[in-house]
Amino acid sequence: MKRSEVPSLDDIRAFEAVARLGSVKAASKELALTHGAVSRRITKLSQEIGVLLSEPDGRGIRITRDGEILSKAARNALDELSEAVATIKQDKNNTPIVLSCERSVAMRWLIPRLSEFQDRHPDVELHLSVGGGTLDFRRDKITLAIRRLDFPLSPDWKVEMLMQEKIGPVMKPGMRVHFDNHNYIGLSSRTRPDAWKEWSSQQKSTPKPREIRSLDHHFLMVEAAANGLGVALCPYVLAIDDLEKGRLVAPLGFQEDGSQYGLIYPRNLSLTNHIHLVRNWLAEISAGV
Structure with missing residues (x-):
């Protein structure tokens, strides 16, 4: 029999259930169908096959010998279909989630919090990848990405806001006196070379650095500040943990x-479901933050 000649799956499901x-x-x-709808599907199936599949038996129904053969085959086929669908759903839900995050945000904020997520959801396989700027989800096999939204966003992307960027000078507690006396080195990141210039133009009454030195990444800049090498103009998200621990202070707060x-x-x-857990x-x- 050709596949095109196989009866309707809905009719087969109705007969198998009966x-x-x-x-x-x-x-x-x-099946959440009316009594009449089920009866019509069985009648239609019998007519298509050309054999009697069931017959009245008092107030009930009796399956014929041919019907028994078909019902057994239908049950096996439907069981296999159910198992296949369940396997596909389970495999899809268990696919590792790859979360891409900007390097400094990953190191200074995300990684210190990942163990909390793993303890809460040990069955979720979450992998971390670092990267910045624009994305190619398919090429890089990324599921989700955390980015500072300072580049063109594709209309094919869904974007959910996480937090506002807040900037402010942070320093080792002992550096405060030098900061107040305008006698300090300003630390910046090469990824934002004009950060001090822009900040100073908006904060005209605040102490200006006598010199500015650049580091390759924000996480290096923040660590340098925590070790007394200067004052970092820093995103709050990167300094939040060291501020709580007292390694850094932010006398002017963050804007x-x-x-x-x-x-x-x-x-x-x-x-x-696993992606929803990560998003939440x-x-x-x-x-x-």
Whole structure:
């Protein structure tokens, strides 16, 4: 028999349910169909095959010998289909989630909090990748990405805001006197070379650095400040833990610079339960920044 000649799956499901449960009433309840709809599907199936599949038996129904053969084959086929669908869903939900994050944000903020997520959701396989700027989700096999939204965003992406960028000078506690006396080295990152110039133009009454030195990455800049090498003009998200521990102080606080960090993923991404857990957790820990 050609595949095109195989009867409707809906009709087969209706007949298999009647044969398995022993009545049209029980089958109609399981399938959420009316009694008449189930009966019509069985009649249609019998006509297509050209054999009698069932016959009245008092107030009930009796499956014929041919019907028994078909019902057994249908049950086996439907069981295999159910197992295949369950396997696909399970495999999809268990696919490792690759979260891409800017290097400094990953090192100074995300990684110190990842153990909390793993303890809470040990069954979620979350992998961390570092990177900045624009994205190619398919090429780089990335599921989700955390980025400072300072580059063009594709219309094919979904963007969920996580937190505002806040900037301010941070320093080792003992550096405060030098800061107040304008006798300090300003530390910056090569990725934002004009940060001190822009900040100074907006904070005209604040102490200006006597010299500015650049480091390759923000995480190096913050660590240099914590070790007394100067004052870092730093995003709050990168300094939050050291501020709480007292390694750094921020005498002028932090000001929003108009930019944000966002969670980015393809609009066509299938959002599994595990992905929802990651999204919700990121929103939760971002709320305190």
